[in-house]
Amino acid sequence: MNVLIITQYFYPENFKSNDLAFELKKKGHNVTVLTGLPNYPEGKIFEGYGVFKNRKQVVNGVRVVRSLLLPRGKGGGLRLFINYYSFAFFASVKAFFMGLNDKYDAIIVHEPSPITQYYPALLMNKLWKIPVYFWVMDLWPESLSIAGGVKNKWILNYYEGVIKRFYKNSEKILITSQGFRKSINQKGNFDDKIVYFPNWAEDTISEGNKNFPIPPLPEGFKVMFAGNIGEAQDLESIMKAALELKDKKEIKFILVGDGRKMPYVKEFIDEHRLQETVFTMGRFPVEAMSSFFDKADVMLVTLKDDPIFNLTVPAKLQAYMSASKPIIAMLNGEGADNVLDADCGFTVSAGDHKSLAKTILETSALSQETLNQLGQNSRKYYENNFRLSTCISNLENIIKK
Structure with a gap:
């Protein structure tokens, strides 16, 4: 054609x-x-x-x-x-x-x-x-x-x-x-x-080079958010969840990407002294994502509680699944349904930062074997659908x- x-x-x-x-x-x-x-x-x-x-x-x-x-x-x-x-x-x-x-x-x-x-x-x-x-x-x-x-x-x-x-x-x-x-x-x-x-998901993520050079990441249980840091992604609730977990020094929030809400994120980190638990890595080429994802323990996907966003499946969800990673989703609608159908992680309602903090804490206590199984379920769902x-x-x- x-x-x-x-x-x-x-x-x-x-x-x-x-x-x-x-x-x-x-x-x-x-x-x-x-x-x-x-x-x-x-x-x-x-x-x-x-x-x-x-x-x-x-x-x-x-x-x-x-x-x-x-x-x-x-x-x-x-x-x-x-x-x-x-x-x-x-x-x-x-x-x-x-x-x-x-x-x-x-x-x-x-x-x-x-x-x-x-x-x-x-x-x-x-x-x-x-x-x-x-x-x-x-x-x-x-x-x-x-x-x-x-x-x-x-x-x-x-x-x-x-x-x-x-x-x-x-x-x-x-x-x-x-x-x-x-x-x-x-x-x-x-x-x-x-x-x-x-x-x-791009093949550069699902089948990419896990040795692509990236900055060193902090030690601990890494909760990674990757992609656009904008209005729709409800960074306010992510930051509130990070504040709830401020004293849990072993839990590290890793933000990979950039966008309109990044100035807000940096101000929140400074205001609440979250430098030990929240890390902004900046924007990287898609070729680097495989290397970032490989070092994460769990991936985070979020959307605001809004009728239009409740109809949306964020593209990053497929990328996370392709990388064989467990997922924590703070959103409503079809995206949350995908996580539940795949049995690849956990969901909380959009905007519920307290439940997000609780779920992250509980997930950090899971065995590596359980996390690996959730990641395998992610990959299987991706293979069959995306x-x-x-x-x-x-x-x-x-x-x-």
């Missing part, structure tokens, strides 16, 4: 769109990616890229076409709005000329957010009837209201109308969580279009049908 992937985020940015494109290419398809100039998450155009630099590339056999956009900067509301719509506009112009010059069998829109990434695909669908497969990883306008803090009814109603149009023009709507189905069907009768298409090659094979079948 000749496949076009449209996404605002692509290599060297670290998103699932990378695996999607490279794996489809490995399976023998011609793959083109229409994307923007890389600038996530720092908000500045990456070195080596620009208006006249690397606008067209071939990466691992995948043709990459980059449209102009205004970088996201520090992520303020107006700047993000311009970032989103500048990509949508310039990518649509690119899409028009690409549609004139090339014939595509399918378009896949990778949408972690924003939904405006769909506009170039909509243009090509209308002009050349190319079927669009909409991979929904973030629900709009719910995400705009809850995570973005937008309360204006006119704006929310406008984006509800936009997303309805996108759903209507999609051949299939691919969802990463079964919980998304209800929200999508509330916007129209789209059930026959919805297909469950879960996240996977392998990259299996997911992409399922996608091939969805498109071919």
Whole structure:
């Protein structure tokens, strides 16, 4: 097949769109990616890229076409709005000329957010009837209201109308969580279009180099949180749990990653003198995660108690499972159900920091044999449900049908 992937985020940015494109290419398809100039998450155009630099590339056999956009900067509301719509506009112009010059069998829109990434695909669908497969990883306008803090009814109603149009023009709507189905069907009768298409873990994590050089970690029972340190991840409750366990010096919280809440985390550590039990490692490349995970005793996944997050399965959950690690989950909904179904760890309600602290303390007292068994259960569940090659094979079948 000749496949076009449209996404605002692509290599060297670290998103699932990378695996999607490279794996489809490995399976023998011609793959083109229409994307923007890389600038996530720092908000500045990456070195080596620009208006006249690397606008067209071939990466691992995948043709990459980059449209102009205004970088996201520090992520303020107006700047993000311009970032989103500048990509949508310039990518649509690119899409028009690409549609004139090339014939595509399918378009896949990778949408972690924003939904405006769909506009170039909509243009090509209308002009050349190319079927669009909409991979929904973030629900709009719910995400705009809850995570973005937008309360204006006119704006929310406008984006509800936009997303309805996108759903209507999609051949299939691919969802990463079964919980998304209800929200999508509330916007129209789209059930026959919805297909469950879960996240996977990168092979660099599940089969990566455990000797990748990383900083030394403290001795003790290591509770590791890896990934985005943002609003959705409820760092307030994690820090409160760490404070509850302040006197349990053998328990070490290891935070690997960065994000908008990192200044809050560092201030909390200083204010409550948690330097002996909470450690912020900073951001590392995905290649380093296998080495970090190997040294953890248990992995921590959290989301705030919110209707939209209760429908979400965090992508880090699959990564933790692929690394054969026991998991403590402080979240509600399908993510917690996955941990229970896999019998790979323990769950507490979203926002319940006291139960989180209690569960961590109890888990630290388990034998290594028990922890190893929970880790094996994690890996088994991953093998059966979240392998990259299996997911992409399922996608091939969805498109071919």
